[in-house]
Amino acid sequence: MKNTKPVGSSEQVHGISDEYLAENGQDPKKTLEDLSRFIGDDPCVGHNVVFDISMLIEYSGRLGVGLDIKDYYDTLDMARRKVEAPNYKLGTLAEMFDLETATHDARDDVMATVGLLGVLVERLRKDQIKRKDLFAKYSAKFITLAGLLNSWRTMVRVKRPAEALKEIWKESGLSEYYAKDQDADSRQKSIDSLIELFVQKDDPNKRPEEIMQELIRFSALARDINFLGLDKGKVPIVTAHQ
Numbered sequence: 006m007k008n009t010k011p012v013g014s015s016e017q018v019h020g021i022s023d024e025y026l027a028e029n030g031q032d033p034k035k036t037l038e039d040l041s042r043f044i045g046d047d048p049c050v051g052h053n054v055v056f057d058i059s060m061l062i063e064y065s066g067r068l069g070v071g072l073d074i075k076d077y078y079d080t081l082d083m084a085r086r087k088v089e090a091p092n093y094k095l096g097t098l099a100e101m102f103d104l105e106t107a108t109h110d111a112r113d114d115v116m117a118t119v120g121l122l123g124v125l126v127e128r129l130r131k132d133q134i135k136r137k138d139l140f141a142k143y144s145a146k147f148i149t150l151a152g153l154l155n156s157w158r159t160m161v162r163v164k165r166p167a168e169a170l171k172e173i174w175k176e177s178g179l180s181e182y183y184a185k186d187q188d189a190d191s192r193q194k195s196i197d198s199l200i201e202l203f204v205q206k207d208d209p210n211k212r213p214e215e216i217m218q219e220l221i222r223f224s225a226l227a228r229d230i231n232f233l234g235l236d237k238g239k240v241p242i243v244t245a246h247q
Contacts, residue, residue: 006033018109037061037070048076052095052118055079059218066212080121087128095121153177166217167203170196199224 007030008023016022040061051057058074065072084093091097095107095117104120105113153176161169174180174196183192206223208216 006030006036034068034070037065037068037072041070041072044074046075048078049074050078050122053081063215066215080118080125083125087125161217162214165207165213166220167200170200170203
C-alpha cells in the first residue's frame with residue numbers, strides 16, 4: 006500500500022523503501038477492500054495475528070472500509086500452549102521444527118507459519134479427547150461469560166467509551182459485587198473517575214473502538230485511578246515506572 010508516513014527503520018527489516026512504495030504501492034482503500042473480499046467469512050491464521058488484525062481493522066475504519074474478521078487462530082498462542090521453547094518468535098520455532106526460514110519477507114513468513122500450523126495441529130490432536138471431556142464438564146459455567154464478552158466486543162465498536170464502560174460495569178456484575186464491599190464508596194468513586202476520564206479524553210473524530218483502545222493503553226500505564234482524576238493544576242509525585 007502507498008504510505009503516508011516514512012517507513013523509517015522498518016526498511017532495514019522488510020527491505021521496502023519509501024521510493025519502492027511510491028512507485029509500486031497501491032491505493033490503501035482499494036487494497037483493503039480487496040483483502041476484505043478475499044477473507045470473506047473464512048478464519049485468519051497468523052503468528053501474533055491479534056496484533057495484525059487490530060492494526061488492519063483500525064486502519065480500515067479510518068478509510069471507511071468495513072473489514073470484519075470474524076474468527077482467527079494464532080500460532081503464537083498455540084505454540085505457547087504446546088511447545089517448550091527458549092522464546093516464541095516465528096524464526097525460533099521455524100528453526101526448531103526445520104521449517105521454511107522466517108526472514109520478515111512476507112512470503113517466507115507465510116510459509117513458515119503454514120508449516121508451524123501443521124506441527125501444532127498434530128500436537129493439538131493428541132489431547133483432543135481430553136479437551137472435549139473438559140469442555141463438556143465445565144463449559145456451562147463459562148458460556149454466559151463468553152456471550153457477555155462477545156456482546157461487549159460488539160458494543161465498543163458502536164458506543165462511545167464512557168457509555169460502554171458504564172454498561173460493562175453493570176452487566177459484568179462488578180457494580181453489584183463491589184456495592185457489598187466495605188469500601189463501596191471508594192470503589193464507586195474510582196469507576197466514576199475512570200468514566201469521567203473517558204469522557205474528557207474521548208475524541209468524536211475517531212471511531213469508538215479506536216479511542217477505546219487508546220484509553221485502555223493509557224489507563225494501563227497510569228494505573229492509579231486517583232492520579233488519573235487529578236484536578237488540573239496539581240503536581241503529582243509518582244514513581245519512575247508510572
